Amino acid sequence: MGPSGAEHNNFPGDEVELVLRNKNVILIVLIAALFAVFPLMVTSGYYLGILVIVGFYSIVAIGLGLLLGYAGQVSFGQAAFYGLGAYAAAILSGTYGWPPLLALAAAPLLPAAVAAVIGQPILKLKEHFLVLATLGFGILVYILMKEFVDLTGGPSGYTGIPYLSIGGLVLSTDKQFFYLVWFLAFLTLVGAWNLVNSRMGRALRAIHGSEPAAEAAGIDTARLKLKVFILSAFLAGLAGGLYAFYISFISPSPFGFHASIQFVLMAVVGGAATIWGPVVGAFVIVGLIEFLRWAVPVVLPKAGGEFEIIFFGLILVLALLFRPEGIMSHKRRKQRSEPDAGKEAAGTCST
Amino acid sequence: MLDVRDLTKNFGGLVAVNRASFSVNAGEILAVIGPNGAGKTTIFNLITGMLTPDEGEIRFQGRPLAGLKPHQIARLGISRTFQNLELFRAMTVAENVMVGAYTKGKTGFVRAILRRPGTTAGDRKRYGEALELLRAVNMAEYADEPAESLPFGLQRLLEIARALAAGPQLVLLDEPAAGLNAGESQALVAFLRRLREQNLTFVLVEHDMATVMDVADRIVVLNFGSVIAEGTPAEIRSNPEVIRAYLGEDES
Amino acid sequence: MSPESQLLQYLISGLTLGSIYALIAIGLVVTFNITGIFNLALGEFVTLGALVSIALYAAGLPLIAAFALAVLIAAALGAVMERTAIHPARKANATILTLVIITIGVGIAIRGASLLIWGTHPYILPPFSEHAPFTVAGAVVIPQSLWVLGLAVVCVAALFAFFEFTYLGKAVRACVMNRTAARLVGINPQRLSLAAFTATGALGALAGIFVAPITFATYDMGFMLGLKAFVAAILGGVTNVPGAIIGGFLLGILEAFGVGLVGSGLKDGLAMIVMILVMLIRPTGILGAFRRGA
Ligand SMILES: Nc1ncnc2c1ncn2[C@@H]1O[C@H](COP(=O)(O)OP(=O)(O)OP(=O)(O)O)[C@@H](O)[C@H]1O
Numbered sequence: 001m002g003p004s005g006a007e008h009n010n011f012p013g014d015e016v017e018l019v020l021r022n023k024n025v026i027l028i029v030l031i032a033a034l035f036a037v038f039p040l041m042v043t044s045g046y047y048l049g050i051l052v053i054v055g056f057y058s059i060v061a062i063g064l065g066l067l068l069g070y071a072g073q074v075s076f077g078q079a080a081f082y083g084l085g086a087y088a089a090a091i092l093s094g095t096y097g098w099p100p101l102l103a104l105a106a107a108p109l110l111p112a113a114v115a116a117v118i119g120q121p122i123l124k125l126k127e128h129f130l131v132l133a134t135l136g137f138g139i140l141v142y143i144l145m146k147e148f149v150d151l152t153g154g155p156s157g158y159t160g161i162p163y164l165s166i167g168g169l170v171l172s173t174d175k176q177f178f179y180l181v182w183f184l185a186f187l188t189l190v191g192a193w194n195l196v197n198s199r200m201g202r203a204l205r206a207i208h209g210s211e212p213a214a215e216a217a218g219i220d221t222a223r224l225k226l227k228v229f230i231l232s233a234f235l236a237g238l239a240g241g242l243y244a245f246y247i248s249f250i251s252p253s254p255f256g257f258h259a260s261i262q263f264v265l266m267a268v269v270g271g272a273a274t275i276w277g278p279v280v281g282a283f284v285i286v287g288l289i290e291f292l293r294w295a296v297p298v299v300l301p302k303a304g305g306e307f308e309i310i311f312f313g314l315i316l317v318l319a320l321l322f323r324p325e326g327i328m329s330h331k332r333r334k335q336r337s338e339p340d341a342g343k344e345a346a347g348t349c350s351t
Numbered sequence: 352m353l354d355v356r357d358l359t360k361n362f363g364g365l366v367a368v369n370r371a372s373f374s375v376n377a378g379e380i381l382a383v384i385g386p387n388g389a390g391k392t393t394i395f396n397l398i399t400g401m402l403t404p405d406e407g408e409i410r411f412q413g414r415p416l417a418g419l420k421p422h423q424i425a426r427l428g429i430s431r432t433f434q435n436l437e438l439f440r441a442m443t444v445a446e447n448v449m450v451g452a453y454t455k456g457k458t459g460f461v462r463a464i465l466r467r468p469g470t471t472a473g474d475r476k477r478y479g480e481a482l483e484l485l486r487a488v489n490m491a492e493y494a495d496e497p498a499e500s501l502p503f504g505l506q507r508l509l510e511i512a513r514a515l516a517a518g519p520q521l522v523l524l525d526e527p528a529a530g531l532n533a534g535e536s537q538a539l540v541a542f543l544r545r546l547r548e549q550n551l552t553f554v555l556v557e558h559d560m561a562t563v564m565d566v567a568d569r570i571v572v573l574n575f576g577s578v579i580a581e582g583t584p585a586e587i588r589s590n591p592e593v594i595r596a597y598l599g600e601d602e603s
Numbered sequence: 604m605s606p607e608s609q610l611l612q613y614l615i616s617g618l619t620l621g622s623i624y625a626l627i628a629i630g631l632v633v634t635f636n637i638t639g640i641f642n643l644a645l646g647e648f649v650t651l652g653a654l655v656s657i658a659l660y661a662a663g664l665p666l667i668a669a670f671a672l673a674v675l676i677a678a679a680l681g682a683v684m685e686r687t688a689i690h691p692a693r694k695a696n697a698t699i700l701t702l703v704i705i706t707i708g709v710g711i712a713i714r715g716a717s718l719l720i721w722g723t724h725p726y727i728l729p730p731f732s733e734h735a736p737f738t739v740a741g742a743v744v745i746p747q748s749l750w751v752l753g754l755a756v757v758c759v760a761a762l763f764a765f766f767e768f769t770y771l772g773k774a775v776r777a778c779v780m781n782r783t784a785a786r787l788v789g790i791n792p793q794r795l796s797l798a799a800f801t802a803t804g805a806l807g808a809l810a811g812i813f814v815a816p817i818t819f820a821t822y823d824m825g826f827m828l829g830l831k832a833f834v835a836a837i838l839g840g841v842t843n844v845p846g847a848i849i850g851g852f853l854l855g856i857l858e859a860f861g862v863g864l865v866g867s868g869l870k871d872g873l874a875m876i877v878m879i880l881v882m883l884i885r886p887t888g889i890l891g892a893f894r895r896g897a
């Protein structure tokens with residue numbers, strides 16, 4: 001019995017375009033519109049500021065999500081790339097007097113180059129050793145930021161970062177940064193979506209599915225993993241550069257181990273194997289931090305420091321125990337109704 | 352087409368493959384048989400570059416494969432299936448086949464991100480080819496299902512379809528009929544025969560003697576990593592050493 | 604100070620720190636051998652050992668009782684960790700990577716809890732004895748260093764005796780070598796995993812108690828100590844207990860001399876560089892080299 005329905009198979013891309021034209025376009029337009037009018041409606045600088053930060057984190061988390069969810073590799077040193085981007089932007093524009101826009105454009109190149117150099121050997125490591133190596137790298141960079149006082153200003157921080165200006169327009173308000181960051185975050189999303197839904201994206205998911213089979217299909221798995229690692233470092237560096245110009249003063253403390261954990265958390269909580277997931281994760285985690293910073297001192301007035309890490313730890317454990325695919329994952333497994341699939345297979349090869 | 356000379360591989364103290372030599376001629380189906388642990392899968396892993404030989408040489412179309420990575424060997428035109436299915440389980444059936452055809456594509460990393468013109472057209476072409484291949488194995492209706500939802504027999508078949516997708520010259524099949532019922536095995540045999548007519552070459556590892564005798568042009572018998580016999584099915588069937596070493600221990 | 608006494612000074616502080624690293628590293632290696640995973644939360648048990656015993660001592664308990672109770676509490680927490688996080692994840696067929704990330708999660712949860720309970724202040728644990736520091740060949744020796752060294756040696760000897768001479772210890776080693784065989788002789792690998800996490804929790808706490816009088820105790824003291832213990836374990840070849848001990852002392856000495864060379868700020872960076880380089884260049888550890896050479 002030959003399946004007669006074979007003819008109606010469409011290329012999935014067509015399907016996507018079709019769907020895009022209907023449901024998703026409306027959704028995307030709605031979300032974009034929401035983002036566009038948000039700064040006009042919200043007068044509280046607090047919320048706008050938080051959303052700018054979420055934008056930075058989203059860019060980092062999208063990159064990490066590609067690494068974690070698609071290439072199946074982990075990095076506990078992502079904050080180091082974020083920090084390298086921030087310091088590169090700050091030092092190039094502040095110390096060396098580069099035009100800020102040029103410094104911002106150059107900022108992601110430093111972490112990307114570092115990733116290219118360390119990625120080759122480090123990505124050969126598996127499991128614990130990959131975790132420890134990336135973690136160790138993150139701590140090393142953090143220490144160097146503190147110790148190279150002449151260049152970075154050390155623990156007391158780096159001041160003197162000029163305003164970012166784009167073609168004469170000086171960016172100084174939260175509103176301006178909001179639009180810039182979310183524009184770039186949107187571009188990042190589109191790029192990531194393009195990547196994932198391409199030959200390269202399929203190759204990445206294949207590596208995640210089975211590395212030997214991917215190799216046997218002619219995929220240079222080591223090289224592809226390295227490319228995603230470099231891309232994730234590039235994106236973290238871009239976000240870091242933006243952050244430096246936004247905050248105008250940087251110190252090593254936001255680039256430490258806890259920040260790296262935070263990024264992993266965003267990717268894991270949101271669902272690393274979706275493009276949107278990490279963005280949702282960034283919203284959830286930043287929202288949680290802000291909530292805790294408000295709520296915990298109400299209960300425990302003496303609490304200080306980054307006590308929110310206790311919840312990070314718990315959420316990380318719970319997420320991995322109960323929803324390893326993340327909150328965004330919706331297993332789109334269509335239940336097959338024919339129970340006699342096995343019988344069909346009997347005549348399978350005879351055509 | 353493929354020449355294996357004095358191939359040797361040790362795992363610790365265990366000699367998994369012991370100075371094995373054999374050749375595969377273009378357009379034939381060569382069966383490699385032997386009891387469990389004889390070293391059949393290890394030989395596949397050595398040919399495809401997943402393991403490095405301790406000694407010996409493998410040449411494909413006259414070219415030595417030493418030092419090449421698995422993906423480089425795949426690009427020379429050697430495909431394989433895996434004994435313990437290695438499907439991309441979360442991907443759809445069509446996507447599995449499309450990954451199999453990875454080497455046919457051109458879109459690079461940066462071009463993919465920027466979605467340069469032509470990338471979608473290339474994907475569409477791959478998808479069409481995947482469907483065509485799936486139709487040939489009567490699986491087109493499953494094209495957009497996740498691979499993990501397939502029944503076992505179809506998963507085996509999908510492994511084969513994926514291996515064929517790149518348009519290889521030599522296909523290594525590691526127990527393709529394991530777990531299939533009699534009807535499925537027969538259909539598989541017929542399918543392989545048809546492919547051979549299209550000038551494909553196969554090396555087939557298989558325990559099921561009926562299938563082997565049915566489909567193989569020649570048979571290489573391994574025992575404890577050594578080649579103990581080589582010949583046509585008829586010769587092998589009457590070879591006393593083979594009967595002692597192989598059939599005596601393993602009834603199938 | 605003469606150059607010789609300067610060297611001696613470095614050596615003493617290196618050995619002191621190194622014995623702490625070695626002690627924690629033993630816990631890491633034993634857990635790794637039994638369960639196949641590195642417990643990246645172990646450093647936090649070091650913190651707990653120090654801070655809990657300080658709190659109990661401040662609450663009026665005699666020092667020894669405070670120590671014992673702190674070790675017990677850490678052991679219990681290790682058991683809870685295994686039952687609530689590791690065991691269920693294993694049952695759900697979690698990958699090793701997931702398990703490792705889970706231990707990181709447990710670690711930062713404990714660190715956050717310590718922060719909430721104790722804040723960021725440093726706490727002081729009195730030295731185990733009241734003697735004044737004395738000098739040996741020009742180098743200053745604080746008595747606590749001797750305590751640390753001595754107790755570490757005792758602990759290591761006790762562990763060694765346990766694994767070599769007791770039935771249970773031998774059984775554990777059997778299980779490490781072959782899980783199925785262990786099951787056949789009636790050892791339950793699951794229970795062994797529970798025991799491993801419990802015991803290493805206790806061991807970590809003990810290390811924290813030893814080191815607290817020297818370094819002050821803070822909520823984040825264990826993180827770096829734990830990481831250094833990994834460096835020690837990796838130096839020693841990951842699965843090798845004697846290797847981990849030697850690795851611990853080597854790292855301690857390297858750091859002590861490193862401080863003299865590059866300054867204390869970069870000391871921690873040195874350990875990270877050592878870790879990454881060893882993993883990349885000689886994943887079998889330095890002892891592998893010695894063995895092959897011998
Ligand atoms: N990676 C490995 N490390 C150690 N030993 C291995 C490894 N791979 C295979 N072996 C051993 O080498 C021997 C040959 O194994 P191989 O898988 O090649 O046998 P086989 O002929 O394919 O057997 P089967 O019919 O069971 O598939 C076996 O004893 C096996 O245990």
Ligand SMILES: [Mg+2]
Nearest residue numbers: 391392393434
């Ligand atoms: Mg086999």
